[in-house]
Amino acid sequence: xxxxxxxxxxxxxxxxxxxxxxxxxxxxxxxxxxxxxxxxxxxxxxxxxxxxxxxxxxxxxxxxxxxxxxxxxxxxxxxxxxx
Amino acid sequence: xxxxxxxxxxxxxxxxxxxxxxxxxxxxxxxxxxxxxxxxxxxxxxxxxxxxxxxxxxxxxxxxxxxxxxxxxxxxxxxxxxxxxxxxxxxxxxxxxxxxxxxxxxxxxxxxxxxxxxxxxxxxxxxxxxxxxxxxxxxxxxxxxxxxxxxxxxxxxxxxxxxxxxxxxxxxxxxxxxxxxxxxxxxxxxxxxxxxxxxxxxxxxxxxxxxxxxxxxxxxxxxxxxxxxxxxxxxxxxxxxxxxxxxxxxxxxxxxxxxxxxxxxxxxxxxxxxxxxxxxxxxxxxxxxxxxxxxxxxxxxxxxxxxxxxxxxxxxxxxxxxxxxxxxxxxxxxxxxxxxxxxxxxxxxxxxxxxxxxxxxxxxxxxxxxxxxxxxxxxxxxxxxxxxxxxxx
Ligand SMILES: Cc1cc2nc3c(=O)[nH]c(=O)nc-3n(C[C@H](O)[C@H](O)[C@H](O)COP(=O)(O)OP(=O)(O)OC[C@H]3O[C@@H](n4cnc5c(N)ncnc54)[C@H](O)[C@@H]3O)c2cc1C
Numbered sequence: 001x002x003x004x005x006x007x008x009x010x011x012x013x014x015x016x017x018x019x020x021x022x023x024x025x026x027x028x029x030x031x032x033x034x035x036x037x038x039x040x041x042x043x044x045x046x047x048x049x050x051x052x053x054x055x056x057x058x059x060x061x062x063x064x065x066x067x068x069x070x071x072x073x074x075x076x077x078x079x080x081x082x083x
Numbered sequence: 084x085x086x087x088x089x090x091x092x093x094x095x096x097x098x099x100x101x102x103x104x105x106x107x108x109x110x111x112x113x114x115x116x117x118x119x120x121x122x123x124x125x126x127x128x129x130x131x132x133x134x135x136x137x138x139x140x141x142x143x144x145x146x147x148x149x150x151x152x153x154x155x156x157x158x159x160x161x162x163x164x165x166x167x168x169x170x171x172x173x174x175x176x177x178x179x180x181x182x183x184x185x186x187x188x189x190x191x192x193x194x195x196x197x198x199x200x201x202x203x204x205x206x207x208x209x210x211x212x213x214x215x216x217x218x219x220x221x222x223x224x225x226x227x228x229x230x231x232x233x234x235x236x237x238x239x240x241x242x243x244x245x246x247x248x249x250x251x252x253x254x255x256x257x258x259x260x261x262x263x264x265x266x267x268x269x270x271x272x273x274x275x276x277x278x279x280x281x282x283x284x285x286x287x288x289x290x291x292x293x294x295x296x297x298x299x300x301x302x303x304x305x306x307x308x309x310x311x312x313x314x315x316x317x318x319x320x321x322x323x324x325x326x327x328x329x330x331x332x333x334x335x336x337x338x339x340x341x342x343x344x345x346x347x348x349x350x351x352x353x354x355x356x357x358x359x360x361x362x363x364x365x366x367x368x369x370x371x372x373x374x375x376x377x378x379x380x381x382x383x384x385x386x387x388x389x390x391x392x393x394x395x396x397x398x399x400x401x402x403x404x405x406x407x408x409x410x411x412x413x414x415x416x417x418x419x420x421x422x423x424x425x426x427x428x429x430x431x432x433x434x435x436x437x438x439x440x441x442x443x444x445x446x447x448x449x450x451x452x453x454x455x456x457x458x459x460x461x462x463x464x465x466x467x468x469x470x471x472x473x474x475x476x
Contacts (some may be wrong), residue, residue, distance in 0.1 A: 016259075029311055032259030035217065036463045055469040060315055060396040068358065 004048055005069050012041040024067040029060065038063045045069065051076040090131050098130035101153050107161035113288035114164070114440050118245050119127030120288045123158070123165035124202065132169075136176045142197035143147060146322060148177070149381050152328040159332020160339070162287025163444040168241055168326035168333055170201075173248045174318065175203035178265060181317035181391075182308040189306065192247070192267065204245035206296060210235035214452045218260040222253035225302055232266060234296045240289040242296075246270050248453060250296065251310055263310035266298070273298035283442030290337070307394065316391040320403045322452075324380050327410035330448045331373045333415040337421035337441045338370050344425045344436050359424045366420035373410050373417070380406045397464045404461045411448035418445045 013019075013028055014037040017048035022031065033041075041063060046052055051060070051073060062072045090098060105126035113120045117364050127133050136151060137143020151173050157167035176196065183189025212218045221234040239248065247269050254262050279293030306313065341363055348357035356423055383402055387394040418441050422429045426437040 008209070028351075029309065030254075030262050032260075032261055034261050035460065039463050039467050053469065055394060055396055055398050058313060058467060058469060059393060059395050061392050 001049075001073065002066065003062060004068060005045070005066055005073070008044045008048060009066060009069075011038050012044050019066070022066065024070075025065050027064055028066075030062060033063075045073060049073050049077055089220055091208060093130070095150075098132060099157055101130050102126040102132060102154075103157050103161045106158050106165040106308075106461075110162035110165070110288075110440070113162060114285075117283075117287040119241055119290050119292070120162055120165035120168065121244075121247040121327050123162055124244075125169060127169060127201040129341070131197075131200065133200040133202065136173055136178065136180065137169045137193045137197040137386070138184070139446060141193045144192070148324055148384055152307040152377060152381060153277060154423040155325050155328035156332040156335065158337035159329040161301055161332075162288065162334050163441075164286055166329040167289055170329050171205060171240055172203050174321045174325055175205055177317050177321040178249060179267075182306050184298075186303070186307055188303045189267070190241065191429060201269055202241070202243055202244065203247050203249060204239055206234060206236045206239045206242075206248050206250040206447075208236065209251075210237050212260075216251070216319070216452065216455055217263070217311065219251050219253045219263050220260065222256045222258065223264060223266060223302075224256055224304065228303075229299060230266070230302050230305070230394055232268070232298045234297075236277075236296045237293045238281075239275070239294055240297050241298070242275050243290065248273060248296070248298075250298070254309075259420060261311065265306045265310045265313055266300070267304050268300045269307065270352055272300040272389065275448050284446060285440070286447045308464055315400065316387070317397045319382070319400070320384055322389070323403045323407040325378065325387040326451065327373070327377055327380070327406055330395075330414040330445060331377060334370055337418040337427040337438055338366060338437050340429070340438065341366060341421040341424040344428060362420060362424050366417050366424065369413050369417050369420065373413055376406050376410055397468055401464050401468055404457050407452070407458055407460075408449075408454045411451070411454060414448060415445050424437060 007051055009028070011021040013033045015028070015031045017031065021023060042053060051070070053076070061068065063069055096320045103124060106120060106123035109120060109122045112118070114429050124156065132154065135144040135146040139145040143164055155166050158169055179193055207216050207254055208214055209220055210218050221232060224231045232250060232254065242248065247267055250268065251263050252266060253260065254264050274297045276295040277292050278295055281289070281291045300302055345357050345360050345363050345438060348359070383399060387399050418438060422438050422442065425436040425438060427440040428434055432439045
């Protein structure tokens with residue numbers, strides 16, 4: 001799952017550096033991810049993992065880092081970490 | 084325990100009333116001369132209202148937005164410029180309370196805000212980014228324990244009268260434009276060179292001149308959270324709620340004049356309902372939506388503040404943006420309705436029904452952070468909003 005998340009960060013977060021260079025816990029907002037980019041990233045995550053983020057998860061904290069995203073995806077589709 | 088708002092035997096209502104009267108007495112000269120509403124601010128200070136929101140442990144009264152909003156509305160009906168100064172000051176305080184409670188320097192500043200009744204202003208707008216709150220060009224340049232900051236600020240309301248300025252800037256010279264911090268600098272730590280003079284249609288007493296702003300201060304004065312989080316969890320909501328409350332006050336005073344006008348008509352011809360009474364009822368219906376929208380936003384704010392990290396959701400942001408855009412639009416319509424009701428008596432600058440200042444002041448609402456800009460951002464958020472009504476099939 002982490003590989004897929006990194007791929008989506010690469011495509012959608014609009015960051016100057018590649019996701020491979022970014023640590024799991026690095027703050028994506030501090031790297032320059034803007035609000036519209038986080039919207040795009042979120043839509044791509046929903047599509048890729050066939051999930052739907054509930055309203056209470058649509059906050060800045062959910063998309064702050066690769067590991068935060070992984071936790072959120074995992075909580076919505078248990079077992080996907082193994083996939 | 085003494086009830087919230089009671090100071091030296093005076094009730095909160097009395098304290099607010101004293102400030103509202105001072106604001107109203109001088110509103111006309113403040114507007115005409117485009118001068119700072121000093122009498123109103125002095126009255127707010129005398130009545131210890133500038134530190135109203137400071138937590139009790141730091142010498143204030145711990146008032147929340149629910150207590151501050153009605154004061155903005157009451158002042159807004161008397162002098163919109165004074166009301167906006169009070170509102171903007173309390174937006175700065177909301178930022179301090181949101182994330183300064185753990186920081187000794189900011190705690191001390193809050194304590195001073197209460198004891199010395201300091202005045203705070205903010206500088207978010209920057210030449211080159213306009214009203215986009217979430218981007219900066221200027222950057223904090225740290226040198227050991229201190230930082231330097233230079234900003235081209237096309238508007239800083241009451242910049243020349245304030246005791247401190249809260250300025251957004253990039254975290255460091257390498258940071259992307261959206262990675263911002265909020266730096267608090269005191270009057271003796273900055274220089275303001277005035278580059279343009281605020282001679283505007285309305286809100287003339289806010290003295291929102293343009294400046295070249297240069298500051299040098301210890302790094303501990305930078306608020307300890309990323310500005311993005313401060314914006315999402317306190318600043319935008321506090322701004323939209325308190326600004327809307329000021330605009331509600333302008334509309335309320337317009338309604339009071341229109342109603343007085345219609346009642347006067349009714350007295351002149353007993354037994355006949357004045358022709359413009361229905362128009363008054365229509366204006367009242369619009370006005371009620373403003374009050375209801377503010378009440379709704381205040382209850383959402385209270386719920387959010389209970390768990391800001393989680394509850395500052397896209398839905399919350401959309402609701403706060405909707406508040407600002409709708410109140411700024413409807414309040415203008417209400418004042419226009421009032422003008423139609425009072426007719427020529429409303430159009431004249433003299434006499435009890437004059438609405439010129441109200442109209443000029445309320446015209447600032449839609450462009451104080453342009454509604455078009457806000458809706459462009461909200462449009463992006465609508466793509467992911469998950470209210471029941473917007474759930475995908
Ligand atoms: C009374 C008053 C007091 C103020 N006090 C302060 C203060 O103390 N400190 C401070 O920092 N600022 C202050 N401001 C400035 C305010 O916060 C905004 O920055 C300012 O109103 C925006 O000015 P602008 O319209 O020139 O700029 P811009 O934001 O650049 O917008 C220009 C125009 O472009 C259009 N536009 C912009 N973006 C978009 C978009 N994405 N989609 C569609 N159209 C768009 C809009 O029509 C807009 O009117 C104050 C403003 C007022 C009216």
